[in-house]
Amino acid sequence: MNALKLLSRTKLYWGLIAIFLIGVLGSPISSKGNNIFLSYGNLLDVLRQVSTTGLIATGMTAVIITGGIDLSVGSLMAICSVVCAMLLTVPGVTPAVVLGVPTVAVVALCLGFVVTRFIFLNLAKSRAGADAVRDVRLDGVRGLVTPGIVGVILCCLALWFLLPQIEPKFGVLGVLLVAPCVGLLFGALNGFIIVAGRLQPFIVTLAMMVTALGIARLTAGQNNAVLPVYTGSNATADFEMLRSLVFGVIPMPGLFFLGAILIYGAVLRFTPFGRYVYAIGGNEEAARLSGIAAGRVKIVTYAVSGLLAGIAAVLYVAQYRQGKPDAGAGLELDAIAAVVIGGTSLMGGRGSLTGTFCGVLIFGLLSNILQLHNINSNLQLVLKGMIIIGTVLVQERNAGDLLAYLRLPGGQAAHKETTATKRPSQETPSLNLGGNKK
Amino acid sequence: MKRRDMLKLAAFGAALLTTTALLTTGNAYAQDKKWKIGFSQVTTIEPWRAQFNKDILAEAAKHPNVELIVTDGEDKTEKQVADVENLIRQEVDALLISPKESAGLTGVVQQAIDAKIPVFVLDRNVDTKDFTQFVGGDNKLIGRAAGEYAVELLGGKGKASGNVVEIWGGMGTEPAHDRHDGFHEFTDKEPGIKYLLDQQSGDWKQDQAYNIMATALRNNEKIDLVYGHNDPMAYGAYLAAKDVGREKDIKFIGIDGLPNEGVQLVNKGELTATFTYVTPGAEGLRQAIKFLNGEKVEKTITLPTQKITKENAAQVLKDNGL
Numbered sequence: 214m215n216a217l218k219l220l221s222r223t224k225l226y227w228g229l230i231a232i233f234l235i236g237v238l239g240s241p242i243s244s245k246g247n248n249i250f251l252s253y254g255n256l257l258d259v260l261r262q263v264s265t266t267g268l269i270a271t272g273m274t275a276v277i278i279t280g281g282i283d284l285s286v287g288s289l290m291a292i293c294s295v296v297c298a299m300l301l302t303v304p305g306v307t308p309a310v311v312l313g314v315p316t317v318a319v320v321a322l323c324l325g326f327v328v329t330r331f332i333f334l335n336l337a338k339s340r341a342g343a344d345a346v347r348d349v350r351l352d353g354v355r356g357l358v359t360p361g362i363v364g365v366i367l368c369c370l371a372l373w374f375l376l377p378q379i380e381p382k383f384g385v386l387g388v389l390l391v392a393p394c395v396g397l398l399f400g401a402l403n404g405f406i407i408v409a410g411r412l413q414p415f416i417v418t419l420a421m422m423v424t425a426l427g428i429a430r431l432t433a434g435q436n437n438a439v440l441p442v443y444t445g446s447n448a449t450a451d452f453e454m455l456r457s458l459v460f461g462v463i464p465m466p467g468l469f470f471l472g473a474i475l476i477y478g479a480v481l482r483f484t485p486f487g488r489y490v491y492a493i494g495g496n497e498e499a500a501r502l503s504g505i506a507a508g509r510v511k512i513v514t515y516a517v518s519g520l521l522a523g524i525a526a527v528l529y530v531a532q533y534r535q536g537k538p539d540a541g542a543g544l545e546l547d548a549i550a551a552v553v554i555g556g557t558s559l560m561g562g563r564g565s566l567t568g569t570f571c572g573v574l575i576f577g578l579l580s581n582i583l584q585l586h587n588i589n590s591n592l593q594l595v596l597k598g599m600i601i602i603g604t605v606l607v608q609e610r611n612a613g614d615l616l617a618y619l620r621l622p623g624g625q626a627a628h629k630e631t632t633a634t635k636r637p638s639q640e641t642p643s644l645n646l647g648g649n650k651k
Numbered sequence: 652m653k654r655r656d657m658l659k660l661a662a663f664g665a666a667l668l669t670t671t672a673l674l675t676t677g678n679a680y681a682q683d684k685k686w687k688i689g690f691s692q693v694t695t696i697e698p699w700r701a702q703f704n705k706d707i708l709a710e711a712a713k714h715p716n717v718e719l720i721v722t723d724g725e726d727k728t729e730k731q732v733a734d735v736e737n738l739i740r741q742e743v744d745a746l747l748i749s750p751k752e753s754a755g756l757t758g759v760v761q762q763a764i765d766a767k768i769p770v771f772v773l774d775r776n777v778d779t780k781d782f783t784q785f786v787g788g789d790n791k792l793i794g795r796a797a798g799e800y801a802v803e804l805l806g807g808k809g810k811a812s813g814n815v816v817e818i819w820g821g822m823g824t825e826p827a828h829d830r831h832d833g834f835h836e837f838t839d840k841e842p843g844i845k846y847l848l849d850q851q852s853g854d855w856k857q858d859q860a861y862n863i864m865a866t867a868l869r870n871n872e873k874i875d876l877v878y879g880h881n882d883p884m885a886y887g888a889y890l891a892a893k894d895v896g897r898e899k900d901i902k903f904i905g906i907d908g909l910p911n912e913g914v915q916l917v918n919k920g921e922l923t924a925t926f927t928y929v930t931p932g933a934e935g936l937r938q939a940i941k942f943l944n945g946e947k948v949e950k951t952i953t954l955p956t957q958k959i960t961k962e963n964a965a966q967v968l969k970d971n972g973l
Contacts, residue, residue: 241741255740262733456758533728535754542727584737590695590723 224607225556225571232575236582250585257464261532263577264466265290265541267570268525270548270555271473272400272518274569275481277552279511280494280561281407281414286522286548288425289399290541293392293526295433298536300383300391308432313391314375320394321371325364330356385452393523399425400519404512422545429538455531466528470573473521478566490514494561551576554604575604685716686943688936689738690747694726699930702909703749703774707932714940728755735759739766745783745939749773749931771939773931784938786931786952790826793926793956794833797904800924800958801876802837804902805844812843813875816867818860818888819852820880827852830880830906847871853884860887868895876902882913882925889921908959910971918964927957 240250249255269286276283292312299309333355341349350356371390378387399421407417455465463471481487489510492500501507522541530536555572557564579600583593606615616622690707694700704721711719720738724731731751736759738746746768750756757778763770770782805811815838820827838844847867853860860879867874868891877892879885885905892898898921907913908927916922931954942948959967 249740249742252740258733258736258740262729262736265729529729532758533732533755534758535728535752537728540728580733581737584722584734585741587720587722590725 225568228604228607229571229575229578232578232582236578236585239582239586241585250582255581255585257458257467259574259577259581260467260470261464262581263573264464264470265525265529266544266547266551266576267470267573268473268521268528269518269541269544270551270569270573271470271477271566272514272521273545273548274552274555274557274564274566275477275490275514276414276518277549277557277559278481278490278494278561278564279514280497281511281515282418282549282559283400283403283515283518284415284418284545285399285403285421285425286518287541287544288422288429289396289519289522290526290529290544291429291538292399292425292432293396293523294529294536294540295429295538296395296536297388297392297527297530299432300388301385301530302382304380304382306379308434310379312428312432313395314372314379316398317371317375317391317394318368320397321367322364325367326360329360329363333359385454389527392527393520396519396521396523396526397516398519400522401512401516403519404515407515408508408511426538433536433538452531452534455528466532469524469528473524474566474570477517481566486510486513491562494563496562547576550601554601554608556608558609684718686744686940687718687720687741688745688747688939688943689720689722689735689741689743690749690936691722691724691731691734691738692749693724693731693751695723696726698909698912699907699928702911703930703932705932706930707747707936710933710936714936717936717940719936724751726751728752731756732759735763739763739768743768744943745769745771747771747773747935747939750775750777753777769939769942771935771942773935783942784948784950784952786935786938786954788928788931788954788956790829790928791833792953793906793928794830795836796833796926796956796958797830797878797906797924798834798837800926801834801878801904802841802844804904804923805841805875809841810843811838811841814845814847814871814873816847816864816874816877816888817851818848818863818877818879818884819850820855820884822850822852827880834878847874853879853887855881855884857883857887857890860884861891864888864891865894868892868897874901876904879903879905881905882907882909882916882922885922885925886916889916908957908967910968910973914959914964914967914971915973917959917961918968920961924958924960927959929954929956 236250237248240248242248269290273283273286296309296313299307300313303309330351333351334349337349337351337355375383375387375391378384383391403414403418403421406412407414410417458464459468481490489500489505489507492503492505493507493510497507526536526540529540533540551572552564552569553559553572554575555564555568555570557568576597579597580593583596588596688711692700692704695704707719707721711717720741720743722731722734722738724734728751732755735746735748735756739759739762746763748756748760748770750760750772753776760770760772760777760782761779764779764781772782772785774787776785776787801815802808802811805813805815817831817834819831847870848863851863853863860883864877864887874892874897877885877888879888882905885903889898889901889903892901902923903921905913905916905922905925906928908925913922913925913927917925934952934954938948938952957967
């Protein structure tokens with residue numbers, strides 16, 4: 214492990230540091246002689262601005278590692294933001310209630326059932342010992358009855374909590390429960406159609422993107438894209454908590470983003486589920502033959518993607534004091550760009566959340582720097598696009614190939630053994646700092 | 652292997668240095684300006700918004716001691732909020748903002764006010780009262796002017812008669828309702844005026860207005876006047892009439908009067924008249940500079956409208972350098 218290898222292994226961090234250095238060195242100086250880019254407020258702004266895209270990109274990363282893609286996240290965010298805003302401002306049985314409350318009931322029922330069953334299964338496995346694990350079967354009581362009862366109890370609890378809130382308007386806690394659940398259900402529906410119908414994720418989520426936008430507009434009703442659903446001064450008090458700085462240091466949306474990265478990152482890295490995700494992306498057929506329930510794992514990744522879109526929507530409503538059918542428009546593309554910059558391969562099987570975290574921050578810092586220098590906004594788009602291509606070339610180590618193709622100096626095929634056979638499988642993502650390990 | 656990596660590193664370092672150098676030289680030139688004013692625009696791809704930016708930049712060119720920063724929100728709330736935050740960090744002396752919508756931008760406008768930056772809200776209001784000034788047009792006023800002129804065209808006060816086709820903008824939008832209400836304040840007093848359509852919306856678009864008018868022409872032997880809520884829709888109606896050879900016996904009135912759009916059409920004689928919906932760009936910047944120089948400014952400024960007909964269209968085009 215010489216120094217250069219280490220450098221190339223951690224190049225993403227270097228990219229992040231480089232962007233940061235450019236920002237610091239080239240920063241405009243304020244009238245009081247302070248470095249504007251480095252000013253505490255500016256860095257907080259960046260963290261807050263990237264947190265929505267960041268949450269979406271977090272869910273997207275796992276989906277892309279399994280070899281899929283989720284184009285519907287922007288529209289799911291639109292639905293959830295409309296539901297969230299309407300519950301907060303309009304009392305009575307609105308379309309948002311009709312959509313939201315049954316969703317929570319269904320989600321509570323399913324979650325209670327699945328989680329309880331999962332716990333029983335693992336208990337049984339640990340009791341059976343390592344050799345007999347594959348033959349463990351649950352009996353009727355532990356496999357169906359008890360999980361069913363738990364699910365019903367959870368469902369009743371959720372309804373008992375939500376139903377009294379319909380007539381006045383919903384409280385913040387109720388909304389925090391409903392919006393992510395709506396996202397979760399639609400995400401799970403994506404996954405279910407992809408797995409059960411054996412369709413391409415691209416087309417299924419594309420269809421969902423259109424459908425969800427329609428549902429968002431239907432839910433909003435008269436308050437179409439021109440008029441935000443959620444206006445009014447009472448709204449500001451409700452969500453003060455979600456806009457505030459936690460301990461006066463980190464903006465709440467940023468905390469959600471960091472939390473999502475840490476938790477989901479740990480899940481992908483240290484749990485069997487995480488290993489399954491990588492295995493499916495590497496070779497789905499092989500994964501299935503080795504006994505992984507590939508379909509279920511995929512459904513879970515899409516569901517989590519929807520869940521995070523729902524959480525992002527709540528933060529959107531809190532920040533902008535409105536929910537609209539056009540919230541989150543085009544966000545899926547920003548998220549995919551950030552994920553790919555972070556070294557996750559669209560082919561699947563390769564990538565990491567640390568990479569995505571860097572990718573999101575690189576993108577955010579870049580926008581911030583360009584804006585601080587007041588570069589023409591149309592030129593900004595061109596620069597951003599070029600930087601995406603450049604970063605991905607470096608990520609994929611194909612810059613040398615490109616130069617060689619153009620017969621330029623410094624170009625030689627970076628790795629002559631780019632055949633699929635030589636690509637190591639991803640059993641140990643744990644050493645994989647920047648994503649790409651060849 | 653090693654040599655290539657060294658090359659890469661060297662290239663990377665060089666790139667880093669050049670960008671830094673470029674960026675630093677970039678800010679050096681603006682040091683001798685007295686005022687730094689930031690303007691956050693929603694989007695730049697609509698004709699009216701493009702004219703808005705043109706007006707404000709032309710005004711800025713007249714004040715050599717002002718540095719104007721124009722940002723583009725790309726028609727997204729998130730982007731516009733980020734732009735304004737950025738301008739606050741740059742410690743602008745005054746902030747001009749034309750909000751995408753009231754609710755979404757109120758928070759960040761409040762943030763600017765809390766940072767002691769004077770805020771000038773243009774064209775669309777926000778849900779706070781602490782800003783320095785609001786500058787905008789009044790769609791009702793424009794509707795009234797159009798209604799008054801329509802009555803005049805159809806025979807004058809008390810004697811006016813004729814069949815009117817009104818083509819709405821978006822049904823859910825405030826400007827469309829204001830332009831409708833103002834117009835009807837005058838025309839509803841005339842018993843001779845008949846309305847042929849019941850709230851048909853062309854969504855501000857030329858092609859949709861064409862289809863509405865084509866249907867109206869088929870259903871009605873006699874149409875005397877078309878009132879489009881903006882110039883493109885009035886022009887779409889004109890084209891529909893032209894395609895069936897009836898454009899000569901119909902008068903067309905539009906609104907917005909952009910030099911490169913409505914005024915040109917009036918000058919060619921295709922529209923009878925248009926009423927300007929002036930962009931608040933130039934006036935807003937003038938007011939901001941006035942305020943920075945220590946003078947008092949009013950809380951609200953309503954921009955007047957101008958009637959543009961065949962007589963003055965050529966002059967207006969000349970004034971705008973067309």
